[in-house]
Amino acid sequence: MIPHDRIEDENTTRARTHARDLVHAREFIARTNTDPEAVIAEVARFSAAAPSWALGTGGTRFGRFPIGGEPRTTEEKVDDVAAINALTGANRSISLHVPWDDPADPEALRQYAVERGIAFDAMNSNTFQDNPSTTRDGAVSYKFGSLCHSDVAVRDAAVQHNLECIDLGVRLGSKTITVWLADGTSFPGQANFRAQFERVLDGLRRIYAHLPADWRMFTEHKPYEPQFYSSVVNDWGSSLLLAQGTGDRALCLVDLGHHLPNANIEQIVSRLAMAGRLGGFHFNDSKYGDDDLTTGSIKPYQLFLIFLELLDAGNGRMPPLAYMIDQSNNLKDPLEDLMQATDAMQVALAQALLVDQQALRGAQDANDPALAQEILHRAYRTDVRPLVAEARRRNNAALDPIATYRALNSRTEKIRQRGLNAVATGI
Ligand SMILES: [Mn+2]
Secondary structure, three states: OOOHHHHHHHHHHHHHHHHHHHHHHHHHHHOOOOOHHHHHHHHHHOOOEEEHHHOOOOEEOOEEOOOOOOOOOHHHHHHHHHHHHHHHOOOOEEEOEOOOOOOOOHHHHHHHHHHOOOEEOOEEOOOOOOOOOOOOOOOOOOOOOOOOOOOHHHHHHHHHHHHHHHHHHHHHOOOEEEEEOOOEEOOOOOOOHHHHHHHHHHHHHHHHOOOOOOOEEEEEOOOOOOOOOEEOOOOHHHHHHHHHOOOOOEEEEEEOOOOOOOOOHHHHHHHHHHOOOEEEEEEOEOOOOOOOEOOOOOOHHHHHHHHHHHHHHOOOOOOOOEEEEOOOOOOOOHHHHHHHHHHHHHHHHHHHHOOOHHHHHHHHHOOOHHHHHHHHHHHHOOOOHHHHHHHHHHOOOOOOHHHHHHHOOHHHHHHHHHOOOOOOOOO
């Protein structure tokens, strides 16, 4: 755990500069007919879950370069999320991935997390790998798909694994199961598109039937990888069809990296929200494909536009969706990576809150695209960092999370406790 008084000490060294910057930011923003206090409050309310599989170093198929001190158990993963939450004040939950996480005593794990201020976000099932616990000790294989498989025994095993994830999640206090399927084909003619889709729909209905009344089920689309010709849940349209064909609490999850280049993701967000089927997000960024780069590191303007659509869906506030970070790379300390993502989301949210909605509607009604762009850019180009830092301070977190993490030698301390060779599960 990161001691709160150490964070306070670090904040004290930055307090005067922060106060000066905040006065300036407040003055500037007040001139744009926006209440800076409302922006700070909404940013302070926001939280994004950290995924248990992004707490160790990521990698590529060419290699992985562990940095040491990675969490060896799910408890240590909770510790790491508690550590970044202490610094950001905006990562109040963890999302588990079964069976990479397979707690022997879920009630004890839940208590462990509660004591550290961490809740359990969506449960993630895994039918894209063969694991003894999900493939009936090797009796079946997901090589040719899971819910879409031609063999009913494989489909049954995949359904059963999802039911077990829900049962585990109930014991942890989770309320959501996210189903991401690697199902698809790598070669034309390999399978019938329609037969695969109908089998997936049938499997999702069976999983949905097991949901407790206060649970939701998310389907997550992706156009390609690991299959390279077709995915069954290839885009938001297929995801929406599955949700609509399953039940009211079946919703769509948007992973920013799961789109073909140049897709208008903010418009997809608007469409799904309009259809009442937007359930959650996996935040990351990409240049070429599912790169899992740090949120906001490549296309920060797109991130701003996405938050603008979220505020539109929530009538000026962030709608109560499941927000999670889903990123992984080979180069950074994963905890710093997650804190940078959290900061990028808070900055994008603050910028989106600065958009003068009344003026924007006026420009739209007057068919004045130049003015509409001026209004968006005025908000996007405002330096909102003092407001975001103030939101963190009010959440008893760090004015500067990364600098504080480094000043406290947090990684060195983890290596000392867990060892240089401690490597986390997950990819
Ligand atoms: Mn994802």
